Amino acid sequence: MAEFPDRPITIIVPAGAGGGGDTTTRLLAKEIENELGEAITIINQGQGGGVVGLTSIRNAEADGYTLGLLFPYAGYHYTGQGDFTVSDFTPVANFNGDSSALLTGANSRFRTAEEVVEALKETPEEYTIHCSGACGSVWDIPIAGMLLDLGVDVAKIRWIPGKGAASGLSELASGGVDFQAASLPEAAAMTEAGQVRPLTVLSTQPVPGFEDVPLAETLTGKPVDGGTWRALGGPAGIPEGRVKILQEAVLAAASSSAFREAMDKSGFGVQPLEAVALYEVMLQHEEDTARVMEALGY
Template sequence: MKNKIIIPILASILGGAAASAAQANQAEEWPAKPVQMIVIAGSGGGSDITFRLLAREMEEGLSQPISVINQAQGGGVVGMTTYVNAEPDGYTLGQLSPFAQYKLLGQADFTSDSFTPIAMVNMDPAAMTVAKDSELTDLSTIIQILKSNPSSLTISCGGTCNASWDIPFVSLMLDEGVDVTELNLIPAKGSAAALQELASGGMDIVLSSLPETDSLRDAGMVENVAVFSDSRLDRYPNIPTVEEITGQEVTGGTWRAIGGPAGMDDTLVSKIEDKVKIAFESDGFQNSMADSGFGAVWMDAEQLSQFIRQHETQTQRVLNELSN
């Protein structure tokens, strides 16, 4: 009888040891085949640029290619779903950006437990942009119009609404006494598509990062109204902060990180994080991000894990206020 009990226990122990050895070997060999990086926004925008720059630098130190795949459908839900449901083997990674709004709005079931955080690489404040020939010449004018008629302006979120770009904007409108439930917020397939529509006259305001507006602003087609940062940005010294204009200290924007599906082995995560950090610290990535105007901000896997839980709490608080 004792032997019958001991054998299953021994088999279980050996099985666990074999699994651990296989995971360690998997981490040691990564990447043994091409890696997919899912970007949850369309081509040409800030997310696309950031992850293509990072993938280019990561490939320099790897024996395998990294394919950047854009999946902007559903405001990013499709892209996140793709890599969250992938095997946790490190070969399908993706853009981890503001996600808490999806569950709160009934669009998806993502929580911080849906992901394996790997590393933060970028953070940028939101900005308000209008067409060059627009009558919306300043933020004070926009506020007065929306106080009078909240639904009178078309406002693109530059991606998914109730997320990174429009939450600080809506918070400001709340502080200014605007009925935010009547705002005409419109999602887009990324900031690049939204800005093109703005330039062609199909939109009144676009909420996005400042670097994403560079080409159209330089071409004289759009104009930046204000930025949701605590001080003017070095690259954009002529663009005022929201606080300068309104006296309201409202800041916010987006962040971009690399994540994978839940359940990735810690050793594998550590190896990928190391490769990402090398690429992040490279002159190529740092200089390209600076040239593009994007903020290079680093968090390791542990820091990012804490950050995304704070993101959930903050987003819930804001959306609860909006629904009251």
């Protein structure tokens, strides 16, 4: 029998071209091609906020030749857009992770995250937080979870959906919203320009390039790790032997100097995880999302 793989592989990206998911996947795919010696075709399916792409991944033939970008998906269930669980997919390996941060405008009266938490405890209904996209997703859910743990009635905060971090940051800088949940790299240009100010980041260690941003641990008293993860996976049922080959290729690609340099240049974090660890990340994501979405009233 021919060795796997013996023909090109397709990777479905449940996002439009040019975004973070598309960019990071294309950078990874270039290195995977070198590892496997087979061409990789990227197909963008961002319709329905990614639901179409995730559905295509779930319904693909489980032969290892059709893979896809997996990312925090559990929120779709609570917004009525889809019902994906870890059992629908075969985790292969994680390659990217970026922490969520809470930001405010440069002209805001709030100078620290501690001040924000106290204000939100007293009158949460008076404040708005931009979600950097659809609410109930990768940036706002971790922030809401942290605030919930700190005693804030998160359901009373006005969570504002948008078309992405860029438009939200413009609104934040102009004073249209009080706060925003986003990644620090996304806000880098406006932070450097003095238009927005990061207050805290949900990371267990300082984010490279943003070492002055306080960690959420200063608020909670314990390490906090929240944000997005990006991984390769496929439909449920890919044979174990093929998963192992794919996992080794992804991890080798994610560890390559070319990939790490390209990701660093683009402002994305590298976080390689084997399939077993990725499975646990997905389970924890589903549990955390359920808790926060219930608190938010979805």
